Amino acid sequence: MLIRCDALSVAYDTSYVLENVTVHIRRGEFVGIVGPSGSGKTSLLKAITGAVPAARGSVEVVRGTRIGYVPQVESVDWNFPITVGEVLAMTRTKRRWPSITRAEREEASHVLESLGLAGVQGRHIRELSGGQQQRVFVARAMFGKPDVLLLDEPTSGVDVRTRHEVLHLLHDLHDKGTTIVLTTHDLNGLASHLPRLVCLNREVIADGPPRETLIPEVLERTYGAPLHVLEHGGMPIVLDHDYEVSEVMRDAARDLRNERKQPR
């Protein structure tokens, strides 16, 4: 077991954001944490990193485990005067000189290249596309050669294309052996594609594969509202409001049009 959260409670001042949460994560797993805003998803990630203390219970991470943390892109100051190369190099704080060494530059190039970001090392972070920006922060985490990657809302505020890019990237990293834990609001675009989901609302409501967790009973307890679930291509689709319904209808209409265009 790489990470063990046992009966974990986390509080800010006197109000608890997590209560009695037990989640165990094995090496090589790919886990999504879902839940409404304020359900304690980010607090759980922060507790794993040690950034917030446990009020009760415990968090144990195997000694020597390197953690890479990828913050929400919305929390990044995109106007900060900094290049992609500097973003990666800043993590190597043990070096007592400002300049980036040749070895560091080559290593950064290698990491960036592996994430499809070749040639951007000298560019300002604002000059990149949404998908590239997200990947730069994954690259920064990867630059520290992490055993486990924690991502806070990796697809929040990004367009559909970027969401696909991020999802493929994470699957690639997982295939190469990185343990991944992420939080997301995106049930259909991201969560339903993951092998294991933890449904959280201050406490763990359910823990298992999407087929067992993205079901109306669990979702109603997690989100506090009735949600419908359809199945499409063997995957659950959660209909949470009109937008999603219309999206499904649009997809269905497009499939129908394509079908009609096919030569008989």
Place this chain on the structure above:
Amino acid sequence: MMSAITWFAVDLLAPYEFGFFGRGLVAATFAGALCGVLGVYVVLRGMSYIGHGLSHAVFGGAAASAVMSVNFFVGAGIWGVISGVLIGRIARRRILGADAAIGIVTTASFAAGIALLNRYGQARKSIEAVLFGSVLGVSWGDVAAIVVVGAIVAVTLIVSYRAFLFATFDPQVATVSGVRVSLIEVTLMVMLSGTILVTMRVIGTLLISALLVIPAATARMMTNSFAKMLLIAPALGAASCFVGMNASYHLDTSAGATIILVAASTFTAVYLFAGRRARTRVASLHHV
């Protein structure tokens, strides 16, 4: 024509005949560089108002040390460091709303300083010297104090460059990555307090915050690189002080005010001639 040039050169060099001007010029130029380099962190961390408040808070310490006949650097230094750490904590914890908390702490300290000088000190002279600086009255001891603080700041920022950058750009992830962000913040506030302490007799309390903000904001328009900003801002700060000092002699104006006017004019010129993108960079700088 030749004689006009000679006259011009002689006139330009006239102030250098006075020893006090040379000392003031060296002190102001170093002070400008020091404020410029720390100003980069102040501006990018959104601490402009903290810098402003801190310079006012240190005034209280300066007044108290004058009244109690304690060494200026010791009295104002202790007061300044305590105020700096307190302000840093308030700003980070968002206890009361950073603006309001800083306003209360610093203006109370400033008011205490004025009251103390009114009641017990040679009020008018001391207040004017601290508020507006007396650059022509600086001693070699003052110059040495600026150089020593400058050297400490430079070594700290070079040796811990990446940790300071990480904590400034992304404190949340820096904490997760093992950077002691709270220690970095305290160190920054102590360096800021020390800088204000040694430079306040040169340019004065009221104008220090301008020298912390203007060169850094100008540098932000000129570059997109953090490392370059750390070189440009102190160069602009030093140049503003050097030009401002000389101009103040010829225009017969206050040295501190002239220095800030030179820095502000440079900012305006860069703002006008820089492209729209450069202006956007400075527009995005946040305060507090």
